[in-house]
Amino acid sequence: MITALLLRHLRSKGVKALAMKPFCSGGREDAELLLSLQFGEVTLDEVNPFYFSEPLAPWVAVKCEKGRKQIPLKTVLKKISDQKKRCDVLLIEGSGGLLVPLGVDYTVLDLIKALKCQVLVVGKNQLGTINHTLLSFFALQAVDAKLFAVVLTKCEKPDFSAATNLDAIEKWSKYVARLKLFELPYLGKNAGTHEGISRGQKKVKKVLAGISECI
Secondary structure, X not given: OHHHHHHHHHHHOOOOEEEEOOEEEOOOHHHHHHHHOOOOOXXXXXXXXXXXXXXXXXXXXXXXXXXXOOOOHHHHHHHHHHHHOOOOEEEEOOOOOOOOEEEOOEEHHHHHHHHOOEEEEEEEOOOOHHHHHHHHHHHHHHOOOEEEEEEEEOOOOOOHHHXXXXXXXXXXXXXXXXXXXXXXXOOOOOOOOHHHHHXXXXXXXXXXXXXXXXX
């Protein structure tokens, strides 16, 4: 949802932006959403070059598909590079957490390290997000990743921690990196649809502007 919102926002401002989700497992709904916002400029296989039918980490999912070979990191980097040449800003959506294994010897974190790209961490504003977010910060710091912002998204029914999570992350992140912190309101059950993104982008225009200024 965040990738789609940022993509729509950037393009509405005249930025030549594209988006992709290199790995999808179990379904391609995320990639199809991004495809719908790029209006025929790319194909589904360019948005999502590596798809696995089983809802598993890509390295594991390959093992479930007879005759399927593991994907080398250099192949992934080439697909991303091809898309980057076509735009000024390329948004790349991850697949799960930083340590999700994508291939024989690399994870999402290794891909980020190889790309030397800016990183936006996204999480739900709920109990447990402080630990998950700070662990992500430390992992990114270990590979000298360019972490620039974190976005917490509100849930439909916020738990007791939602009122304090952002403040806690801001305090403890000072020991990890200097970064911008943003919060997105709950945008409804259909927020992840093409129509939902269109409505949501207008509602959170200021937040998206703040994030895009950091890119």
